[in-house]
Amino acid sequence: MSQLNIDKIRADFPILHQEINGKPLVYFDNAATTQKPKAVIDALSGYYEGYNANIHRGIHHLAEKATSAFEETRKSIQRFLNAPSHEEIIFTYGTTDGINLVANTYGRSFLQEDDEIIISTMEHHSNIVPWQMLCQEKGCVLKVIPITEHGEIIMEEYVKLLSEKTKIVSVVYASNALGTVNAIKEIIEEAHKVGAVTLVDGAQATSHIKIDVQELDADFFCFSAHKLYGPTGMGAMYGKRELLDKMPPWRGGGEMIKEVTFEHTSFNELPYKFEAGTPNIADVIALNTALDYVNDLGLENIAAYEQELLEYATEKLQAIDGLKIIGQAAEKVSVISFVIDGIHPQDIGVLLDQQGIAIRTGHHCTQPLMQRFGIVGTSRASFAVYNTKEEIDKLAEGLLKVKRFLM
Ligand code: PLP
Numbered sequence: 001m002s003q004l005n006i007d008k009i010r011a012d013f014p015i016l017h018q019e020i021n022g023k024p025l026v027y028f029d030n031a032a033t034t035q036k037p038k039a040v041i042d043a044l045s046g047y048y049e050g051y052n053a054n055i056h057r058g059i060h061h062l063a064e065k066a067t068s069a070f071e072e073t074r075k076s077i078q079r080f081l082n083a084p085s086h087e088e089i090i091f092t093y094g095t096t097d098g099i100n101l102v103a104n105t106y107g108r109s110f111l112q113e114d115d116e117i118i119i120s121t122m123e124h125h126s127n128i129v130p131w132q133m134l135c136q137e138k139g140c141v142l143k144v145i146p147i148t149e150h151g152e153i154i155m156e157e158y159v160k161l162l163s164e165k166t167k168i169v170s171v172v173y174a175s176n177a178l179g180t181v182n183a184i185k186e187i188i189e190e191a192h193k194v195g196a197v198t199l200v201d202g203a204q205a206t207s208h209i210k211i212d213v214q215e216l217d218a219d220f221f222c223f224s225a226h227k228l229y230g231p232t233g234m235g236a237m238y239g240k241r242e243l244l245d246k247m248p249p250w251r252g253g254g255e256m257i258k259e260v261t262f263e264h265t266s267f268n269e270l271p272y273k274f275e276a277g278t279p280n281i282a283d284v285i286a287l288n289t290a291l292d293y294v295n296d297l298g299l300e301n302i303a304a305y306e307q308e309l310l311e312y313a314t315e316k317l318q319a320i321d322g323l324k325i326i327g328q329a330a331e332k333v334s335v336i337s338f339v340i341d342g343i344h345p346q347d348i349g350v351l352l353d354q355q356g357i358a359i360r361t362g363h364h365c366t367q368p369l370m371q372r373f374g375i376v377g378t379s380r381a382s383f384a385v386y387n388t389k390e391e392i393d394k395l396a397e398g399l400l401k402v403k404r405f406l407m
Helices: 004-011 038-050 061-080 096-108 131-136 155-161 182-191 241-247 280-297 297-319 347-355 369-374 389-406
Strands: 088-090 114-122 141-145 166-174 195-203 218-224 237-239 257-260 266-269 321-328 337-339 360-362 378-382
Touching: 061 088, 061 237, 061 280, 088 096, 088 360, 096 131, 096 166, 096 195, 096 218, 096 237, 114 131, 131 141, 141 155, 141 389, 155 182, 166 182, 182 195, 237 241, 280 297, 297 321, 297 337, 297 389, 337 360, 347 360, 347 378, 347 389
Parallel strands: 114 141, 114 166, 166 195, 195 218
Antiparallel strands: 088 237, 218 237, 257 266, 321 337, 337 378, 360 378
16 A cells, blocks of 8 residues: 555646546656646746846846755755765756767767777667767777567676776666666676776656665766656756766856866866856756655655556556567566557557547657567556556556457
């Protein structure tokens, strides 16, 4: 029995209380983005209505208030990830931006021809393409860890790929397409044995798993606010100070400098060295409210409830004739990807939408993973803390209707 009052939680999310196509909305597209509680929406408008001002250089009241709220979020993220210091938290546009930052700074500065970068088969395009671009530029080699039919990394194969040539290992903590939770601590440990630097794509992990970057010994950890009940287009990256210190800046402009002349520019200290230009102030501030929201509910409580939903849904969906779950790892976050014999995922999505049920269909930005399974895509239902078993019943009934309609 959950520790959480789900009715009360649902009341915190205004968007959930509407009808789509004449049916109450069932929102199961949480791996794409979670909905936002009213407190987060209020934090956004509260900033614009009450203390909109540019940060850091202003001395007037509004600028100081905005700066202090902005910097508070950095400290909250430090606590949320258990990072050693808040100077090691860099604001980004999200996970994609964080990975690109590392590829473009650490990667371009410290990798050379024939160096190797390791990723896994289940990576999101965000954790493939920046490394491919780097490989193209520097003549490095991208190696890919294979996975089992259940959607789990084959550790022995991973260890075989590692050598003194390996310079970066960049792996997803929890897969958006399969739900698999990877043994990320072990993956990092093995990478460190050959002296490689590690990046964890935490996009799907932060809303389901308690993160401790020190315990993981991750060198870089990236996440997006919008998958954590916060706003879109912002996120953060943790990096170990010794690495961030030796990395050159990426984007140039205001804020990231100490002194500029036409002949020479000296760069600001951490974390500002990596934060050129006016940042996404309102969204950064609202992320703090989202973190408070998650912390108040308790990540352990959220995870336990979502596991209940996952188990319930797995049982319900598996009972549907012709339905196959793609991704059956022993450890999963609350994501179920599935295919149904003879029905295109797109058709499933459209027909469920007519019943007010929002799921995601397609390749989920993991085309190579879909190729691994020999499929064009899947239908994916992903659950958040405000979802219920009654909604899962509706999904199961909806899928039966889809089958009756199309077959
Ligand atoms: N990595 C994973 C595993 C994801 O699920 C996503 C988003 O779906 C991303 C990276 C990219 O996140 P964003 O689009 O917020 O940068």
